[in-house]
Structures are given as structure tokens and as C-alpha cells.
Amino acid sequence: MLLILLVVLGYLAARFAVDWLARHALVVAGAEYLILGLLMGPRGTGLLTPERLRDLAPFFTLAIGWMGVSVGFRFWLPLLTRTPGVLYRLAFIQSLFTAALVGGASWLIIWRSDMLGPLEAALPATLLGAIAVASSLQGARIAARSLGHRNLAVRLLEVASGLDALIAITMLSVALAIFHQPVGAPVREPTPTEWVVIALAVGVVGGWLFHLFLGEERSLDRLFIAVAGAVVLTTGAANYVGMSALLPGVLLGFILVNTTRQRAKVGTLLEKVDRPLYFVMLICAGALWSPSAQDVFVPVLAFLVLRGVGKVGGAWLASTANGLQPVFGPRWGLALLGQGGLAIALALDYSLSNAALRSSLVFTAALCSVLVTDLFSARLARDVVSSLPEEIELPVHVSPVEGGH
Amino acid sequence: MRRLVVLALLFGAMKLIEPLGQPGGQPDALLTFGFLILTAYATGELFGSFGLPKIVGYLLGGVLAGPSLLGTVTPEAASELEPVSSLAIAMIAFLAGAELRWEEIKARGLTLLKLTTTEIAVTFVFVTALLLLGRQFIPFLEGVPWSHAIVFAALFGSIAVIHSPAVTMALLTETKADGPVARTTLGIVLVSDVVVVLFFSGMLALAQKMVPVAGTPQGGVGALVWEILGAVPIGAMLGFGVAQALRVLRGEMLLFALLAALFGQQIASMLHVEVLLTLLVAGFVAINTAEGEAGHAMLGAMERAAAPIFVVFFALAGAKLDVAEVVRLSPLILPIALVRVAGIRSGLQLGAVVARIPRQEVAHVWNGLVSQAGVAIGLVTIAAAAYPQAGSGMRTMLLALIAVNETVGAILFRRALVAAGEDGGDNGKDTAENRAVEPATAS
Numbered sequence: 001m002l003l004i005l006l007v008v009l010g011y012l013a014a015r016f017a018v019d020w021l022a023r024h025a026l027v028v029a030g031a032e033y034l035i036l037g038l039l040m041g042p043r044g045t046g047l048l049t050p051e052r053l054r055d056l057a058p059f060f061t062l063a064i065g066w067m068g069v070s071v072g073f074r075f076w077l078p079l080l081t082r083t084p085g086v087l088y089r090l091a092f093i094q095s096l097f098t099a100a101l102v103g104g105a106s107w108l109i110i111w112r113s114d115m116l117g118p119l120e121a122a123l124p125a126t127l128l129g130a131i132a133v134a135s136s137l138q139g140a141r142i143a144a145r146s147l148g149h150r151n152l153a154v155r156l157l158e159v160a161s162g163l164d165a166l167i168a169i170t171m172l173s174v175a176l177a178i179f180h181q182p183v184g185a186p187v188r189e190p191t192p193t194e195w196v197v198i199a200l201a202v203g204v205v206g207g208w209l210f211h212l213f214l215g216e217e218r219s220l221d222r223l224f225i226a227v228a229g230a231v232v233l234t235t236g237a238a239n240y241v242g243m244s245a246l247l248p249g250v251l252l253g254f255i256l257v258n259t260t261r262q263r264a265k266v267g268t269l270l271e272k273v274d275r276p277l278y279f280v281m282l283i284c285a286g287a288l289w290s291p292s293a294q295d296v297f298v299p300v301l302a303f304l305v306l307r308g309v310g311k312v313g314g315a316w317l318a319s320t321a322n323g324l325q326p327v328f329g330p331r332w333g334l335a336l337l338g339q340g341g342l343a344i345a346l347a348l349d350y351s352l353s354n355a356a357l358r359s360s361l362v363f364t365a366a367l368c369s370v371l372v373t374d375l376f377s378a379r380l381a382r383d384v385v386s387s388l389p390e391e392i393e394l395p396v397h398v399s400p401v402e403g404g405h
Numbered sequence: 406m407r408r409l410v411v412l413a414l415l416f417g418a419m420k421l422i423e424p425l426g427q428p429g430g431q432p433d434a435l436l437t438f439g440f441l442i443l444t445a446y447a448t449g450e451l452f453g454s455f456g457l458p459k460i461v462g463y464l465l466g467g468v469l470a471g472p473s474l475l476g477t478v479t480p481e482a483a484s485e486l487e488p489v490s491s492l493a494i495a496m497i498a499f500l501a502g503a504e505l506r507w508e509e510i511k512a513r514g515l516t517l518l519k520l521t522t523t524e525i526a527v528t529f530v531f532v533t534a535l536l537l538l539g540r541q542f543i544p545f546l547e548g549v550p551w552s553h554a555i556v557f558a559a560l561f562g563s564i565a566v567i568h569s570p571a572v573t574m575a576l577l578t579e580t581k582a583d584g585p586v587a588r589t590t591l592g593i594v595l596v597s598d599v600v601v602v603l604f605f606s607g608m609l610a611l612a613q614k615m616v617p618v619a620g621t622p623q624g625g626v627g628a629l630v631w632e633i634l635g636a637v638p639i640g641a642m643l644g645f646g647v648a649q650a651l652r653v654l655r656g657e658m659l660l661f662a663l664l665a666a667l668f669g670q671q672i673a674s675m676l677h678v679e680v681l682l683t684l685l686v687a688g689f690v691a692i693n694t695a696e697g698e699a700g701h702a703m704l705g706a707m708e709r710a711a712a713p714i715f716v717v718f719f720a721l722a723g724a725k726l727d728v729a730e731v732v733r734l735s736p737l738i739l740p741i742a743l744v745r746v747a748g749i750r751s752g753l754q755l756g757a758v759v760a761r762i763p764r765q766e767v768a769h770v771w772n773g774l775v776s777q778a779g780v781a782i783g784l785v786t787i788a789a790a791a792y793p794q795a796g797s798g799m800r801t802m803l804l805a806l807i808a809v810n811e812t813v814g815a816i817l818f819r820r821a822l823v824a825a826g827e828d829g830g831d832n833g834k835d836t837a838e839n840r841a842v843e844p845a846t847a848s
Contacts, residue, residue, distance in 0.1 A: 047671070055488045058435040183425060190425070198425065205418055209443065212411045225446050228713050233439025240436045241425040276663065 033279045034367065037286020048287045058236075060284040060348060061245055063277035065235025067345045068249020070274050071165045073257045073267060074137075074158075083159060087152075090318040091160035094333060095133050095167045097314030102306045103129025103171075109299055115358060123179050124358040127350050130171035131366045132307040136340030137161045139381030153328060153388045157335050157381065160315075165342055166250065172346050173199055173247040179355040180242055199243040203251025206234030210256060223262060224269055244349050278341040285344050288351065291364040303365040304372060311336050323395065328388065335384040338377025339370040408451045412469075415443055419477050434485040437478050441486075442713065444470045445720035458819040460575045460719045461812055467723020478724045486721055491680070493718035494571070495670040496663075496707060498681045501570045501595055502644075502688025503704050504577075509592070517592040520756035520767065521600055524593070524774065525566045527752030528745060529604075533562035535744045542737065545798030556612045557792070561799055563608040564784045565745055565777075565806065567601045568594045570681070572776035572811060575715040576818050578708065584827035585766065590773030590818070595685065597774075602633050602679060605784050616792070636673065636682035643669050643683065644690025651691070651699035662707045665691075726808050734805040741802075742809050749774050772821030776814025777807045 040048040048056075107125035111118050140157035177195035190198065210230040234252050235245040256266055315333025319325045347366035351359040419440055445466030452462030470478045536558040540546040546554045573594045577587055647665050666684065673683040692700040731738070750771045757764045785803045792799070822828045 058438065058485075058489075061435055202422075209411070209415070209418075212407070212414070222450075222712075225442065225713050225716055229439055229442035229446055231439075232435060232442055236434070236436030236439045237422055240422060280663075 033282035034286040034289075034371070037283040038289065039286075040283070041287030041289070043290055044287075053284070053287055056284065057352065059280055061239050061352065062232060062235055063281040063284075064345045064349045065231055065238065065245035065249045066270075066273060066277045067281075067341055068169065068235075068246035069231055069253035069256070070270050071162070071169065071246070071342065072250035072253020072255075073270055074162050074165075075254050076257045076263075083155060084152075086322055086324065087156050087159045088163065089322055090156060090315070090324065090328070091163040093318035093321060094160060094311065094314035094336070095164050097317055098307065098310030099129040099133045099167060099171065101310040101313070102132035102303065105306050106299070106303065109302055110358065110361075113298075115361070120357050123175055123355065124362050126171055126175040127346065127362045128303055128365055130168040130175075131339075131343045131346050131362065131369070132303065132310055133164050133171070134168040134339060134342040134346060135161050135164045135311070135336040136338035136342075136377060138340055139335050139338045139377050142378045142382055144385075151385070151388065151391065153332065153385050156328060156332065157385070160336055164336065168342065168346060169244070169246040169250055172350065173244045176242070176244055176350075176353055176355055179357075181354045183242070195241075195243060196247075198241055199238055199247045200251055202234055202237045202241070202243075203248030204255065206230045206237075206248060206252040207255025207259070209233065210252070211259065223265055227256075227266060227269055228273075242354055244353070246345060246349060278344075281341065281344055281348060285348055285363070285367060288348075289363060289367060291360060299361055300365045300368050304369055307369060308337065327393075327395070329384070332384055335377075335381035337373050337380060339366075339373045343370050408447045412444060412447050415440060415447075416475060416477065434482060437482040438486055438489065438717070441467065441470055441478055441720045441724065442716055445716050445723070449716065458576060458815040459579055460572065460715065460815050463716050463719035464723040464726075464812060464815075467720035468726050468728060469723075470720070471724030471726065473726065473728035480725075483721060483724050486717075489717055490721045491670055492663075492667060493714045493721075495666040495680060495684045496714055497571045497574050497718065498684035499662075499666050499669065499688035499691075500704075500707050501574050501591070502640075502685035502690075503692040503700075503707070504574075504591060505595060505689050505693075507693045509588070513592065516760045516762060517589070517596050518600075519760040520589075520753060521593050521596045523756035523759050524749060524752030525597060525600060525604065527755055528566045528748030529559075529562045531744050531748030531751070532565045532741060533558045535741060536561055539740075543802070545802070553616050556616045557799060559608055560605075560612055560788050560792075561803065563601070563605045564781055564788065564803055565741070566597075566604075566748075567777055567781045567784065568597050568774050569776040569781070569811065569814065570594050570598055570685070571715075571718060572815050573773060573818070575719065576773075576815060576822070578712065578715065580819065580822050580828045582822045582827040584822075584825060586769045586773070586821055586825040587827050589767065589770050593770065593774060598685065599633075599682060602682065602784070606633055609788070612792075632677060632679050633682065635676065636678040636680075637686055639673065639676055639678050640669070640683040640686025641690045643672065644687035645694060647687065647691040647703075648695040648700070651695045651703060662703050722811070727804070730801060731805045731808050734802060735809075737802065738805050738809055741806055742813070745806075745810070746771070746775055769821040769825045772817040773814075775810055775817050777810040781807050 037048075038044050041053070042048070042050055103125050106128040107118075107121050110116055110121040110125055115121065116124070137158065140154050140161060144154045173196060174192070177192040177199070180190075180192065180195050182189050207230070210226055230252060231249070234248045238245040238248045253270075257263055260266055312331060312333040315336065316325075316330050319328055319330065319332070343366045347359075347363045350356050351363050356362075419436075422436075445463040448466035448469065449459035449462035452465070453459045467478070469475055471483070472478070472480055536543055536546060537554060540554050540558070546557060549557070573591055576582075577591065643665075650661070650665075665687075669684050669687050670680055673680040692704060695703070753767045753771050753774075754764055757767050781803070785800050785807075788799060819828070
């Protein structure tokens with residue numbers, strides 16, 4: 001009983017602290033849920049024993065899959081085709097630069113510090129690269145809210161955040177496919193390419209099933225069941241074959257947003273469940289977190305610094321290479337420092353997979369990065385966007401015939 | 406036809422993915438869960454199109470996917486999904502308690518109590534008498550001394566009188582019914598939940614005095630009484646805590662509702678009190694003591710989450726059903742089920758006389774009291790643990806009886822709501838929730 005009281009008091013204290021920070025310092029964190037998880041987990045009061053956590057694992061996996069669907073739902077083709085192509089170029093260069101810098105440096109650190117051999121080190125290093133690429137959409141939203149309207153810089157942040165998510169998820173899926181454990185398949189072991197195709201097929205089948213079930217359905221209850229059923233089945237299938245639930249989830253979300261006539265309703269449903277599941281994921285992450293001193297110190301610190309350099313440097317490089325420094329300024333990458341739920345989902349998904357190596361390091365890096373960047377990311381995004389003019393014009397050489405932002 | 410094709414495709418997809426899992430591993434719990442949701446949903450819709458309650462479809466969807474028929478949901482996978490089922494029970498209980506208003510209890514509490522106790526007493530006498538009269542045909546009563554037969558028949562009878570809050574809540578959510586039949590049925594079902602569990606505890610205590618037991622379940626009768634009576638203060642404290650938390654919480658109601666249900670379920674199992682009763686009391690106290698609109702916001706969030714929860718709960722119940730056993734025992738079960746229905750009807754009529762209310766007021770209510778589900782299964786397990794030998798036979802028969810009542814009860818209740826003009830339609834086309842989203846779609 002005392003333990004329960006301790007957990008409740010701890011949670012309430014953290015909740016009030018975060019509420020206060022959110023009101024006074026524009027902090028967008030879910031730190032209280034991480035603390036709640038820590039308090040309830042085996043390292044805290046032990047209310048969530050390893051056995052109970054194992055029982056609850058399907059919920060965590062579902063939260064990961066759901067996050068993938070939410071990411072995929074952001075890729076609505078009519079909006080994507082109206083976006084100037086140069087924004088994709090900027091976002092892509094920024095993402096690749098961050099991934100290469102953090103992934104490469106992490107590989108060197110992990111290998112040279114004798115944590116793993118050069119080949120094995122590639123797996124956690126790729127994951128750290130993927131996590132570093134992931135950025136939060138929250139920054140763009142807050143910036144848009146503080147501006148009162150959406151200018152081209154806000155759209156750039158949205159595009160960058162979407163592309164970051166896609167690249168991060170692809171990196172995780174490819175890494176898990178390459179390092180996939182043998183399954184003893186009846187004919188032969190699938191190749192890494194085939195594993196990726198299988199993951200994609202799972203997403204396509206999930207989207208197809210949704211349509212078969214619903215057709216022209218308008219009732220919210222039925223939509224909820226069909227969406228939940230399709231997401232659960234897709235996530236479960238991906239998990240069953242030992243692949244990340246994020247990639248099939250993205251594909252399912254992409255199919256949903258581009259083919260259903262109930263786009264607004266499905267979007268509302270996804271949004272309603274998205275945040276609760278994110279918090280469930282944070283609780284789980286807190287409960288599962290067991291960092292060692294070796295993990296926390298040098299590598300995590302290095303990760304945080306490298307990620308900052310990657311994001312800001314990548315954005316600067318992209319603007320310079322495309323001659324757009326005068327338009328978006330040299331430091332728009334600062335607005336992408338916020339990490340959000342996807343980083344946790346990537347780390348959690350990796351930690352739960354059979355192939356995971358040095359998962360504690362990856363997990364600790366992701367959690368620390370989320371906690372640290374959430375403290376100031378919203379403020380940075382707002383400052384970056386508000387320092388730019390309200391109406392941003394693209395130079396003629398990159399301007400599309402028709403801009404729809 | 407489309408639903409059947411979808412079911413076939415789903416089954417095919419499951420078979421296709423099977424060889425790609427870890428060697429020797431069972432299908433992932435989440436994969437089974439998704440398959441179960443979609444299968445049950447498809448069969449539910451199929452049944453709905455014939456004017457039958459969807460929960461019967463969910464149940465049969467579970468049967469279809471379960472070990473008895475297709476075998477896609479193995480017993481191991483079903484047991485892996487036990488936490489989902491427990492959470493569903495906790496949410497259903499919380500939701501059921503939250504539906505009760507203090508004003509209603511004050512106004513109709515005594516009437517409901519009189520109706521409930523009379524109905525339970527008459528049904529108990531009917532079922533117990535039938536078992537004793539036909540004891541030579543009942544496997545667990547055949548050849549045992551009369552004193553033992555009376556004890557076992559009474560134990561069977563005390564479990565047979567229970568109703569199902571889960572089926573009642575599922576049907577009320579599905580039909581959006583809120584008339585006199587719906588309210589009276591819900592009131593009786595909830596009051597009877599407390600009364601029957603107390604009654605069963607007393608009956609078990611008496612049985613243990615009359616027939617020496619091989620092993621006392623979980624610390625004896627004292628523990629059983631604590632399990633029931635302890636649930637009331639624990640549930641009240643939990644409900645009060647939820648109401649206080651609602652004063653400071655803004656948003657995230659769905660998560661909070663889920664966490665409250667999960668937390669309540671964990672507390673109840675840690676303190677060895679009855680989970681259903683704890684959550685029922687918690688729901689009642691939380692909503693009736695919450696300030697302003699917070700309680701209703703939480704109730705709304707829980708109701709939104711209820712639809713998939715019902716699908717899962719009943720599909721899992723169906724998956725656990727041993728169809729062959731039910732068929733084998735049907736010649737014994739059907740007379741008991743019929744006598745039980747007669748007991749419920751007569752008990753309600755007598756209850757109306759005792760409570761001094763017009764008989765017409767309860768004319769349709771008996772239909773809603775036929776179904777049985779989770780609580781009954783819990784009590785069967787306790788009885789079987791107390792009397793391993795006779796209890797095993799009793800367990801098999803009661804589980805078969807519960808399976809019949811769960812299915813038929815839902816159909817009867819839906820029929821009664823339609824006959825009383827309280828069926829609000831199941832398409833949910835006119836719910837506040839749907840209206841709220843319409844403009845977004847239009848834009």
C-alpha cells in the first residue's frame with residue numbers, strides 16, 4: 001500500500017512540475033509519464049515486475065505500431081504534390097547529413113571503445129543515427145500557433161519532420177532486416193530485402209483489410225473498431241515476423257489517408273488514441289529503463305552533441321547548397337532539435353526486438369535526448385520561425401509554377 | 406457475402422504468415438488479438454444485419470477462431486490475452502458503476518433490492534429443486550449421499566442465479582437504450598452482483614460446514630467474505646481518488662480512464678478483493694462525487710473505448726468455449742436453462758408484488774436477466790477449487806449453462822428492448838460523438 005502511495009505521490013509531483021514548466025517555460029514534455037514508469041518499474045517500487053511488463057508488452061508494441069500509422073497519415077498526396085520540391089531537397093539533405101554524422105561517429109565510438117566488433121557495432125550505430133534523424137512535429141505546430149498563420153518556414157519544418165520520420169523508420173527496418181534472426185523457414189531463410197518486402201506487404205494487407213471491412217462506413221464506433229483491428233493486426237504481424245511495426249504502420253497510415261473517404265474521421269480517431277498510447281509508451285520506457293554508468297556518460301553525451309551538430313549543420317548545408325540561406329536563414333535546423341515520441345518508439349521497438357545489441361545504450365540515448373530537447377525545442381522553433389518574414393518568397397530558380405502552401 | 410469473403414481472406418493471411426515466425430513459437434498475442442477483433446467484428450456485423458445482437462456475433466466469431474473450430478486462436482494465445490480480458494472486465498465494471506446515479510439509488514434503491522432478492526430467491530429454489538429432482542441424471546450428483554447432493558445442488562443454484570453486467574452493458578451501449586426496461590434491468594443486474602456474491606459466500610460457508618472439503622479456497626470463508634465486503638471500501642477509496650484526480654486533470658481522459666481501470670484491477674488483485682465489485686463501486690463513487698463536467702468527460706471517454714473492448718471481451722469468451730462439451734451436455738443443460746428462465750420470470754412477478762409496483766413495469770425485464778458471463782465463471786472456479794471432485798463436474802455443467810445463457814440472453818434482451826420501444830438503433834448515426842465529427846468531414 002505504501003508503495004502505491006509513493007507511486008501516486010511521485011506521479012502527482014512530477015505532473016504538477018511538468019504542468020508548471022509547460023505554462024511558464026513552453027515545455028512540451030511527457031516527463032511525468034517517464035517518471036511514473038520509473039517509479040512503477042523494477043528499479044523503482046517494483047509494482048511493474050518484469051513478468052507484468054512482459055504481460056503488457058502487446059500494449060507497448062501496439063503503441064509503436066499506432067505511432068507508425070500516425071506518421072504515415074501525414075503523407076497526404078494532394079498536399080505533398082502542392083509542396084515546392086526544393087523543400088524536400090532541403091529536408092532530405094538535412095536528414096542524410098544527420099544520419100551519416102551521428103551514425104558514423106557512433107559506429108566509431110562503439111567499435112573503438114570495444115563495446116562491439118566493427119560489424120556488430122553497425123546495428124546500434126544505425127539505430128542511433130535513425131533516432132538522431134527523428135524530429136518532432138510539435139515545433140512546427142507551436143511555431144505556426146505563435147505566428148498566427150502558416151508560412152513557408154512552417155511548411156518546411158513539417159516536410160522535414162515527416163521526411164525525418166520516414167528516413168528514421170526506414171533505417172530501423174533495414175537494420176532489423178539485415179540483422180534478422182534465422183526463423184527456420186520451410187524452404188529457405190528470407191534475405192534482408194525479402195524481409196523489408198514482407199514488412200511492406202504486411203502494411204499493404206492491413207490497409208486493404210481496412211477497406212474490405214468498412215467501405216462507405218460513417219459510424220465512428222465501427223470506424224474505430226476497424227482502424228484498431230487493422231492497426232493491431234498489422235502491428236502483431238510485423239512483430240510476429242520479427243520486423244519493426246513502424247514501417248508497416250507508416251504504409252497503413254499512408255493507404256488510409258490517401259484512399260479513405262472518411263479521412264477527417266479516421267484522422268480524429270488516430271489523434272485521439274495517439275497521445276494516450278504515447279504516454280503508455282513513455283510509462284513503459286520508464287519502467288524498462290535500466291542504464292549502466294558506461295551507457296549514460298560519454299556515448300550519450302556524444303550523441304546529444306553530435307545530433308545538435310547534425311541537425312543545425314545539415315540544415316545549414318542544405319540551405320547553402322540550394323542557395324536558400326537568405327530565405328530560411330542559416331539556423332532553421334535548430335527548430336528540428338525536438339525529438340518527441342518517434343525517438344522513444346524507435347528505441348523501444350529496437351529494445352524489444354530479438355536482434356538488439358547494446359539496446360541499453362540506444363534506449364538511454366533516446367530517453368536523455370527526448371528529456372533534454374523537450375525542455376527548449378518549442379522555444380527554439382518559435383524563435384526560428386518568428387525571426388523570418390511573414391511572407392516568404394522562393395527565388396525564381398527554385399520556385400514552382402504553382403505554390404500551394 | 407462480403408463479410409464471409411473477408412473472414413476467409415483473414416484466415417488465409419494468418420496461414421500465410423505462420424511459417425515466418427520464430428521456430429516453434431506460438432502466433433504473437435497481438436497478431437491473435439488483431440485477428441480476433443476483425444473476425445469477431447465481421448461476424449458481429451453479419452449477425453447485426455439479421456437483426457440479432459452483435460455480441461452474439463462476437464461470441465461466435467471467437468468460437469470460430471478458437472481451438473474448437475479453426476484453431477487460429479490457440480489456448481496458449483487465448484491465455485496470453487488474459488490481461489486484455491481482465492482490463493476489459495475492469496472497464497466494463499467501472500462503466501457499469503458509473504451509469505448508476507445516487508439520485509436513482511435514493512429513489513429506487515429499495516424497490517430494486519426487493520425485486521432482486523425475490524427474483525434471486527425464487528430462481529435459486531427452482532434450479533436447486535430441479536437438480537435434486539433429477540439427481541440420477543446429473544453426473545456430479547449421481548450416487549452421492551442426500552446431504553452432499555443438497556449442498557452441491559445449492560452451490561450450483563447459487564451460481565446459476567447470477568446475471569451478467571458485461572452483457573447488459575454491451576447491449577445498452579450497442580442499442581443506446583435508456584428507458585425504464587433498460588434502467589431497471591441495469592439496476593437489478595448491478596444490485597444482484599453484490600447480493601449474489603454475498604449469497605454464494607454464505608452458501609459456500611454453509612457447504613463447508615456440512616460437507617468436509619478437501620481444501621479451503623484462498624484462506625477459507627473469512628477470506629471470501631473479505632473478498633466481497635473489502636471490495637466496497639477499497640472501491641470507494643479508489644473512486645474518491647479518481648474524482649479528486651479529475652479536479653486537476655485536463656485532457657487525456659481516455660488514458661486516465663484506462664489507467665484508473667488498470668490501477669483498480671491491480672489494487673483489487675493485490676488486496677485480494679473482488680475486482681468487479683471494486684471497480685463497480687469505484688465507478689459509482691467517482692462519477693457521483695466528481696465536480697462539474699469532469700466525471701461526464703471521463704465517462705464519455707470510457708464509452709468511446711467501450712465498443713472495441715466489448716468486441717475483444719466477448720470474442721475471447723467465445724474462443725475459450727468448448728463447443729463439443731456444450732453439445733454433449735445440451736440434453737441436461739437445456740431443461741436447467743428453461744427452469745432458470747421460469748424462475749427469473751416468476752421471481753420478478755413476485756418481486757413486483759413485494760415491492761408494490763405494477764407487474765407491467767417488470768414485464769420485459771426478465772429478458773435482460775437471462776445472460777451470464779464473467780462473474781459466474783469466477784464463482785464456478787471458486788466452487789471447483791473447494792470441491793475438486795464434484796466441483797469438476799459442476800464446473801463443466803455450469804460453463805456449458807453459462808455459454809447457452811450468454812448467447813440466448815443477449816438475443817432475449819435485445820428483443821425486449823425492441824418490444825419496449827427502447828432500442829435506439831445500433832448504427833450510432835445520431836450520437837453526439839458522430840455529430841461532433843461531421844463538420845470536420847464536411848470541411
